Amino acid sequence: MSNDPQNSLMRQTVLPTLSLFTSMGTLVCCALxxxxxxxxxxxxxxxxxxxxxxxxxxxxxxxxxxxxxxIMLALAAFMQWRARYAPCPADPAKAKACMRLRKISWAxxxxxxxxxxxxxxxxxxxxxxxxG
Numbered sequence: 001m002s003n004d005p006q007n008s009l010m011r012q013t014v015l016p017t018l019s020l021f022t023s024m025g026t027l028v029c030c031a032l033x034x035x036x037x038x039x040x041x042x043x044x045x046x047x048x049x050x051x052x053x054x055x056x057x058x059x060x061x062x063x064x065x066x067x068x069x070x071i072m073l074a075l076a077a078f079m080q081w082r083a084r085y086a087p088c089p090a091d092p093a094k095a096k097a098c099m100r101l102r103k104i105s106w107a108x109x110x111x112x113x114x115x116x117x118x119x120x121x122x123x124x125x126x127x128x129x130x131x132g
Contacts, residue, residue, distance in 0.1 A: 013101065013105060015072075015075060015079050015080070016105045016106075016108040016109040016112065017108060018076065019072045019073045019108075019109060020108055020111065020115070022069035022072045023112040023115040023116040024115060025069065026062075026065055026066055026069045026115070026116060026119035026120070027115050027119040029058040029059055029062060029065055030058075030059055030062040030065065030066070030119060030122070030123035031118060031120075031121075031122035032048070032122075033048070033055065033059065034123055034126055035122050035126075038122070038126055038127075038130055062123055066116075066120060066124075069116055069119075070116070073109075073112060076109055076112070077109060077113075080105060080106060084102075
């Protein structure tokens with residue numbers, strides 16, 4: 001791994017942000033329809049599918065969507081963990097920004113994992129729990 005601070009900052013921001021988008025994808029494609037049906041909002045789901053018809057095509061491949069998102073989250077967590085002691089710039093202002101960016105990256109990653117787990121619950125577990 002290079003010690004280039006710019007490269008390290010890029011890894012700290014890009015992978016957590018990509019993991020956030022993949023987690024949001026799992027939430028929209030699979031968890032939101034399951035949640036709407038569970039809450040008895042079938043008409044809302046019908047309107048949602050009418051506005052965004054490609055959701056049903058993505059939902060057919062929800063296992064692949066969740067696997068891809070899980071891989072992205074694992075990769076982002078690994079890269080965050082690996083870069084936890086990466087050097088920040090010597091300039092105090094830049095060092096402070098670097099440390100703040102690291103905290104923000106961990107927050108984004110944690111939020112992404114939370115979204116992923118909520119999506120996983122509603123896509124794979126909720127129907128079995130609520131409807132046995």
